[in-house]
Amino acid sequence: MRPFTIPAMANVHSHAFQIGLRGRGERSGRPEDDFWSWREGMYALAEQLDPDGMRAVAERAYREMAAAGYGAVGEFHYVHHRPDGTPYEDANAMAIAVAEAAAAAGLKIVLLPAAYHRGGHARFRDASVDAFLARVDDLRSRGFAVGVAAHSVRAVPADWLREIAAYADAHRLVRHVHAHEQPRELEECWAEHGCSPIELLDRTGFLGDRTTVVHAIHVFERDIALLAHANAIVASCPTTEGNLGDGHFPALLYRDAGVRMAIGSDSNAIVDPFEEARELETGARRARRTRHALLATVDDLWGALAANGCASLGIADAGTVTVDLDHPRLRGVADEDVMRAIATCASADVVA
Secondary structure, three states: OOEEEEEOEEEEEEOHHHHHHOOHHHOOOOOOOOHHHHHHHHHHHHHOOOHHHHHHHHHHHHHHHHHHOEEEEEEEEOOOOOOOOOOOOOOOHHHHHHHHHHHHHOOEEEEEEEEOOOOOOHHHOOOOHHHHHHHHHHHHHOOOOEOEEEOOOOOOOHHHHHHHHHHHHHHOOOEEEEEOOOHHHHHHHHHHHOOOHHHHHHHOOOOOOOEEEEEOOOOOHHHHHHHHHHOOEEEEOHHHHHHHOOOOOOHHHHHHHOOEEEEOOEOOOOOOHHHHHHHHHHHHHHHHOOOOOHHHHOOOHHHHHHHHHHHHHOOOOOOEEEEEOOOOOOOOOOHHHHHHHHHHOOOHHHEO
């Protein structure tokens, strides 16, 4: 073996329990299947979990992440309460189960409890923004690394976005949100607020340099300009976005506007940061039928994604990982080309 050390990747967006949808999430195969029908299966899976079940499935996901080259994970967590919507005796029982799973797997974790008020499953929802922030306060008081999240602009009203943003500003916390994943989400936001989700995030003060917008696929020029002006990060989850048929992430539009990009494993259908990086790069090449994509303008795409991922999670670094340059995917690569090969040719099994 020829060992070579690279930065471990920061996984900025994970729903650990959704690893349980592998195969199961593909069962129907109906022509009308889409993101929204997939979501019903996800709700059914979420309903089955208790704290012990959550810990077990999360540890399974996190051990796979650690073995694949991830060094840190941002767990976008919204399965808060009992299936009937009532809180556990310890209101953070599910979040703590997730944190314990990461510790057991040797993976650095930033908990991103997600506010949810309307729609979705009963166990996701909080009655008030104060109840949500009280749970965040409790996690912080116990010493967990914590950010905040709003599930989406469809799941919380605008005044919640303002209060969560103000709380994050007061405590200098990172904040995350799903946005612009599906065209229907945009249509609903326009109908309610007369603007796009990213414009609403800007209006409410949620958009800023500690904000990560997850997916950000179906965007307009104005949205991209707002992201760039705020110095926000966009998180692409290429394997999940492909699995769900979300659409094409406009990586080159973000590159051209100077918007920072990071990656996540999201549903964990695949846990392989090398594949996420490669899909991001090759998707950009396909979009413009060019080889002058992300790797052509960033000397070390892997390193840039890792650094942006750490910024997204508010951590200094995600550690390092050793890869084997004698692995068939890397064997014979010249030293000066190793990081380019890491971003375009490698897979999780190159990790020593």
